[in-house]
Amino acid sequence: MAVTGISHSGYSSYSAIKLNSEEYKKQSSSTELEKKMTQYIDTLFISKTGQEIFKHLSSVSSMDYVDRFENEVTEVFAKEDTTQGVKSDTFKHHVNRMATAYNKMKNSIEEKYAAQDYEQEYYVTESGKIEELTKEKELDMLNQAYENHSNFMATSTEIWSELQDFTSSVVYHKGSEQTANEQNIGENQENTAKSKEKGVIKNSAYQAFLSAIQSDNQKLSQQYSGDWKDLRLNLNVSDGDRKMLNGIWDYYANKS
Numbered sequence: 001m002a003v004t005g006i007s008h009s010g011y012s013s014y015s016a017i018k019l020n021s022e023e024y025k026k027q028s029s030s031t032e033l034e035k036k037m038t039q040y041i042d043t044l045f046i047s048k049t050g051q052e053i054f055k056h057l058s059s060v061s062s063m064d065y066v067d068r069f070e071n072e073v074t075e076v077f078a079k080e081d082t083t084q085g086v087k088s089d090t091f092k093h094h095v096n097r098m099a100t101a102y103n104k105m106k107n108s109i110e111e112k113y114a115a116q117d118y119e120q121e122y123y124v125t126e127s128g129k130i131e132e133l134t135k136e137k138e139l140d141m142l143n144q145a146y147e148n149h150s151n152f153m154a155t156s157t158e159i160w161s162e163l164q165d166f167t168s169s170v171v172y173h174k175g176s177e178q179t180a181n182e183q184n185i186g187e188n189q190e191n192t193a194k195s196k197e198k199g200v201i202k203n204s205a206y207q208a209f210l211s212a213i214q215s216d217n218q219k220l221s222q223q224y225s226g227d228w229k230d231l232r233l234n235l236n237v238s239d240g241d242r243k244m245l246n247g248i249w250d251y252y253a254n255k256s
Contacts, residue, residue: 058121058133065105065141066148072101073149076228091205091249092242093229094153099212100228102146103221109138150209158202161248201248204241211236 076097112118113135121133211217217233224231235242 057130058123060121060123060133060138060141062126062141062144065138065145069101069105069142069145069149072105073097076100087253088250089229089246090253091157091208091245092232094249095208095212095233095235096228096231098146098149098153098209099217099221099233102142102213103218105142106139106218109135109142146213147210150206154202154206154209157205157245157248158199160252161201164248164251201244204237205245208235208237208242208245 122130123133123137125131212233212235214234220233221228221231237245
């Protein structure tokens with residue numbers, strides 16, 4: 001059988017296919033070029049944005065605030081007069097230390113974002129994302145750091161109360177008189193024994209710590225000009241619980 005050439009109609013179809021194929025290649029080439037240009041522009045944009053972000057990338061993080069808050073509390077503690085003999089009201093003093101450290105850091109955040117020359121900063125989230133750093137986010141980190149410290153110290157308070165031997169109350173007499181401190185220890189042991197139910201002491205301490213930075217106490221702290229150790233904050237605990245907590249802390253403060 002002889003091989004015939006491509007018919008006119010067949011050639012037309014072939015030409016059309018070839019033409020469409022070439023047109024498709026041109027379109028594809030154009031599309032690829034557009035994609036590459038778009039990617040280049042995006043890369044260029046991301047590069048410039050990335051440079052700006054890294055230029056203003058802050059080291060602020062939740063853990064950073066935990067460390068900074070602990071350091072602030074320690075700094076306040078270091079400024080105390082440690083020459084006194086018998087220590088008293090040590091729980092109240094630590095509450096005041098915490099409130100003082102918190103207010104100092106909170107004021108620093110407020111001043112930072114109120115400054116006229118403030119520039120937008122960024123930070124790395126716990127999930128690894130880079131986001132804008134805002135005043136609200138920094139205040140949240142500070143509040144979380146304060147709550148972490150409060151929970152730790154409240155747990156420690158309960159442990160100290162459990163380790164203390166409340167079943168025996170030894171009262172030392174010097175002649176016929178009893179010192180005021182020894183009397184307070186006896187009273188505090190009795191108050192603590194009444195509140196020995198699991199979790200009561202921890203919850204009382206935790207509520208006291210949290211209430212120390214309420215708005216009314218922050219205002220009170222700002223208006224107070226005396227020795228911060230003498231400041232009596234409005235804690236959400238009864239006078240009995242306040243005395244009980246001071247008793248637990250005083251007992252170990254005077255033993256150390």
